[in-house]
Amino acid sequence: MIETVSTTPYQDQKPGTSGLRKKVPVFAQPNYAENFIQSVFDCLSGFEGKTLVIGGDGRYYNDVVIQKAIRMAAANGFGRVLVGQNGILSTPAASHIIRKYEAFGGIILSASHNPGGPEEDFGIKYNASNGGPAPEHLTDAIFERTKTIETYKTVQAPDIDLSKTGNYDTAGMAVEVIDPVSDYAALMETLFDFDAIRDLFASGFSITFDAMSAVTGPYATEIIERRLGAPAGTVLNGTPLPDFGHHHPDPNLVHARHLYDAVMGANPPDFAAASDGDGDRNLILGAGIFVTPSDSVAMLAANAHLAPGYAKGLAGIARSMPTSGAADRVAGKLGIGIFETPTGWKFFGNLLDAGKVTICGEESAGTGSDHVREKDGLWAVLLWLNILAARREPLKQIVEKHWAEYGRNYYSRHDYEAIDTGIANGLMDGLREKLPGLAGTEVNGMKIETADDFTYHDPVDGSTSSHQGVRILFEGGSRIVYRLSGTGTSGATLRVYIERYEPDPALHGIDTQEALADLIAAADEIAQIAKLTGRDAPTVIT
Ligand code: VG1
Numbered sequence: 001m002i003e004t005v006s007t008t009p010y011q012d013q014k015p016g017t018s019g020l021r022k023k024v025p026v027f028a029q030p031n032y033a034e035n036f037i038q039s040v041f042d043c044l045s046g047f048e049g050k051t052l053v054i055g056g057d058g059r060y061y062n063d064v065v066i067q068k069a070i071r072m073a074a075a076n077g078f079g080r081v082l083v084g085q086n087g088i089l090s091t092p093a094a095s096h097i098i099r100k101y102e103a104f105g106g107i108i109l110s111a112s113h114n115p116g117g118p119e120e121d122f123g124i125k126y127n128a129s130n131g132g133p134a135p136e137h138l139t140d141a142i143f144e145r146t147k148t149i150e151t152y153k154t155v156q157a158p159d160i161d162l163s164k165t166g167n168y169d170t171a172g173m174a175v176e177v178i179d180p181v182s183d184y185a186a187l188m189e190t191l192f193d194f195d196a197i198r199d200l201f202a203s204g205f206s207i208t209f210d211a212m213s214a215v216t217g218p219y220a221t222e223i224i225e226r227r228l229g230a231p232a233g234t235v236l237n238g239t240p241l242p243d244f245g246h247h248h249p250d251p252n253l254v255h256a257r258h259l260y261d262a263v264m265g266a267n268p269p270d271f272a273a274a275s276d277g278d279g280d281r282n283l284i285l286g287a288g289i290f291v292t293p294s295d296s297v298a299m300l301a302a303n304a305h306l307a308p309g310y311a312k313g314l315a316g317i318a319r320s321m322p323t324s325g326a327a328d329r330v331a332g333k334l335g336i337g338i339f340e341t342p343t344g345w346k347f348f349g350n351l352l353d354a355g356k357v358t359i360c361g362e363e364s365a366g367t368g369s370d371h372v373r374e375k376d377g378l379w380a381v382l383l384w385l386n387i388l389a390a391r392r393e394p395l396k397q398i399v400e401k402h403w404a405e406y407g408r409n410y411y412s413r414h415d416y417e418a419i420d421t422g423i424a425n426g427l428m429d430g431l432r433e434k435l436p437g438l439a440g441t442e443v444n445g446m447k448i449e450t451a452d453d454f455t456y457h458d459p460v461d462g463s464t465s466s467h468q469g470v471r472i473l474f475e476g477g478s479r480i481v482y483r484l485s486g487t488g489t490s491g492a493t494l495r496v497y498i499e500r501y502e503p504d505p506a507l508h509g510i511d512t513q514e515a516l517a518d519l520i521a522a523a524d525e526i527a528q529i530a531k532l533t534g535r536d537a538p539t540v541i542t
């Protein structure tokens with residue numbers, strides 16, 4: 001029996017960079033999750049009788065929202081739901097399942113690398129039939145709908161037992177609880193030379209992978225230990241926990257510091273990696289080296305032909321605007337297209353669907369390809385392993401040879417977290433006002449060539465996305481970018497991205513913050529960060 005339940009709208013359900021993210025107590029308010037899910041369904045059409053994929057990263061509150069979503073899918077007329085066992089589906093695996101089973105779309109429950117628990121973060125996003133995040137025109141429509149919604153639809157039905165795979169039924173709608181790993185693992189086998197990676201491991205190459213008590217545990221254990229033969233224990237923290245063991249499942253040099261210390265210490269492993277809460281980010285390390293995400297996308301693109309799935313070469317490369325220009329140089333040499341998109345994976349979807357690009361990347365530890373429509377942490381790890389298996393050189397040597405060939409893009413991101421929203425908006429507004437007068441002026445001895453607020457024109461559907469970040473370009477190719485985060489859940493986060501290109505191999509061994517010191521000072525001078533925020537240093541430097 002379909003029930004139509006009266007509800008009152010919330011005014012704060014604006015999807016950010018990747019869906020709606022709020023603290024659990026916000027999501028736990030009456031009808032909060034229901035309002036958003038119904039608003040998504042209200043903005044879609046033609047899904048009657050079709051398949052919806054549902055899964056998440058296993059964080060606290062996933063189990064509750066999954067059952068709500070299943071009942072609402074039944075009431076709204078979906079014909080079938082595919083849901084991962086125990087509610088688990090990594091973001092890239094969900095994208096693959098949507099594509100493989102030709103589903104109408106999917107609901108992914110995650111707040112990515114943010115902590116989980118009763119007082120921590122939760123999130124919902126909708127992915128379309130191509131497996132990718134809802135495009136901006138759809139997330140805008142969903143937000144408008146959330147402001148006026150008056151009712152949502154659900155059914156009276158018992159919870160589905162998600163602990164076992166099998167076929168179930170919710171008020172006449174088929175529900176299949178599926179193995180979250182097998183389809184994804186099979187896809188990876190089609191892309192990479194598993195025999196070569198197995199041989200590499202058998203030769204004594206040592207690897208460690210930290211799943212950070214998040215969603216990639218079951219995937220990494222199956223693929224890296226079982227299928228590729230790495231020793232048991234290679235995967236650390238391999239069981240997904242609702243609170244990620246009280247850690248931030250964020251694979252960066254702060255929250256995965258122990259891996260950095262291991263590769264920089266005595267007897268380092270040959271390779272170390274990690275992924276985030278929902279499995280779409282990656283951290284790549286080798287003995288004596290951290291590969292920045294911006295460098296990683298460039299180096300993966302330059303070497304991708306060594307993996308069977310990319311042996312025919314790449315159609316093109318896309319990177320988000322704040323990501324360094326290292327990939328541009330690779331695209332230039334390969335003679336393929338390079339595209340610069342706003343932050344967030346949703347902007348890559350059209351380019352991938354149109355066959356214009358094969359590999360995409362973001363400076364925030366996201367890399368992926370046309371195999372799915374999300375960034376994919378384990379994919380990046382496996383592509384690196386395939387390259388290492390083919391080249392049989394230390395990772396550090398591959399990185400240094402790349403810099404010698406293409407030059408090095410020194411790059412860093414400075415985050416100022418949890419600043420007052422009014423102050424953050426004021427800072428950005430002030431910057432935007434200054435823009436017209438900046439070109440041609442000098443800051444800290446460096447001449448500004450151009451300054452603008454990035455507007456993206458989608459070459460596939462012709463849509464325009466404006467106010468995507470303030471860019472200050474200096475003579476010689478150095479760059480400062482400012483934007484506000486769209487994923488934070490407390491206050492505002494200002495992100496400042498700093499980049500300098502260094503062609504001379506003799507100067508490739510400088511400490512990054514030192515190499516960028518003049519630009520870092522200029523970034524403060526131009527935006528008056530210290531003065532306006534009262535902060536004398538960033539919260540996080542990556
Ligand atoms: C951040 C990153 C962005 C990434 C997004 C989602 O967004 O900067 O590159 O796509 O997180 O990543 P923002 O708006 O806070 O800068 V994740 O792993 O959620 O899915």
Ligand code: CO
Nearest residue numbers: 112113278280
């Ligand atoms: Co993520």
